[in-house]
Amino acid sequence: MVDITVVGGGFAGLVAAITAAEAGARVTLHEAHRELGGRGRTSDGPYLTNEGPHALYNGGEPWGWLKQRKLLKPLAPLPPLEGARIRFHDEGKLRRTPPMALYRQVLRRDAPVDRDFLSWATDMGGERAARIAANYMGVATFHHAPGSLSAAFVQERLRRVGKLPPEAHYPKGGWGPLMNRLAHYATGLGVRIETGSRVDALPESRPVIVATSLESARSLLGDDTLTWPSGRTMLLDLAISTRRGDPFAISDLDRPGWIERFTAQDPSLAPEGEQLIQAQIPLGPKEKKADGVNRAELLLDRGFPGWRERTTWMRTAVANGRTGAVDLPGTTWRDRPAVDRGDGVFLAGDQVAAPGLLAEVSFASAVRAAQLATAVRPALR
Known part of the structure; x- marks a missing residue:
């Protein structure tokens, strides 16, 4: 039986740990934070927010994998009437x-x-x-x-x-409950999960799956080639009092940008009588967070009348290089940093050489990393 170390307890790390354990490996997962989930963590109440939308797509491989293990549900279905309330800023x-x-x-x-x-x-x-x-x-x-x-x-x-x-589709209660289901399933397979456990050096003589951000992997492995383009996005989370007729989403067709009222499909994300909204405004190289906030406020002015007076809570942040890989002309996912780094070290994450849309890249790379790691025979690095 092979012993495998997984570094990182987000979506990729948990999927890798489960896949390796199902193949018969003894798995230890280390997560530097006190909570699992990585970018899939959901904030504590009363406003349950994620770092970005974190959707599951029923045309992707994670959907069937989660469904087979009874980890997919509960989902938060979007009522047809709400779905008809998407607006386009043109x-x-x-x-x-x-x-x-x-x-x-x-x-x-x-x-x-x-x-x-x-x-x-x-x-x-x-x-x-x-x-x-x-x-x-x-x-x-x-x-x-x-x-x-x-x-x-x-x-x-x-x-x-x-x-x-x-x-x-969206997991009910945010991605946090999905991360909890994955963690519970992993421990049921015998995966040893250690939170608050930072790994600063790779263990010897056993395969390692590094399922962190590419930046963290670059530091841990001392490999400056671990780079790939990603986006930089202003995230504005906003809670407002409920008003009949508010749009479900606004897609900006004049410049890249999106606003979504997540309580349209999942009222549990905010207290009764309030709506939880997130704006995602991509930022150019010279733009600041304030520029993104200004653009978001313009869209809110157009679509959510009186939103300032209705606001009960708000916060802003910038996700820099934390929104998945983007491929420039002449490149594909195959040109991204390879899963197999040699000497029993494997990468998993959303900027790694694997196909799919957003979180599907994390999933595909995690499964591949686990498959390769379980096939490794013990050898000194």
Whole structure:
């Protein structure tokens, strides 16, 4: 029986630990924080927030994997009436339906890897359609200029996010309960979980799965090649008193940005009579948090009348390099840092060489890392 160390107790680390334990390995998981979950942690009440939307997509591999292990539910379904309340900020106005050009772009296939999305989409459907589609993709790239990314990368995400009926679903109570279910399942398999346990040096003579941020992995492994582009996003969490007719979401088609009222599908995220909203505004290299806040407030002014007077709680933050990998023209997920680092060391996370959309990258890399780690025969590093 192989002994495996997992460093990091977020989604990737827990999936890796479970996969390795199911294959018969003895697994010890170390998490530096007192709580598991990583970026999947949900804040303590009364406002249950996550660092970003953290959706599960029913077209991705994690969905079936979680369902098979009875870890998927409970989910928070979006009532059809609420789903109809999405609004599109287009040319300075809120509209109930997106431009038809966006629908046409969603249906396109076979985008090239070596061209940027904006120029390719412009050739396909015109400049306006390309710009709208690129800005819409801020919700799935968290990047300030999605049009500058690989056409293949953006188009794949556009087709997934724009699919009807929607693929995205949310765990009830935020991602924290899902992380707790994963941890409970892991301990049931015999995984030893140590929280408040920082790993500063790799253990000898046993496979190690490093399931941390790429920045932390770079420091732990002393490997400066562990880099990959990611987004930088202003996150504004806001609680307001309930008002009938508030939109479910606002998609900014003039610039990348998204606002979502998460209590539309899960009222348990805020006290009764209040609504929990999150704005996600990608920031350019020279933009500050205040710039993102100003843009979010403009969208709130358009869609949530009187929101300032209705506000009961608010906080802002910047997620820098914590929103998953983005692929530039000429690159694909295969060009990202490899899962197998050699000498029994493996990487897992959302900026690693694995396919999928957002958290699906963490999942796929974690499963692959565990498969490779359990196949390692003991050897000194």
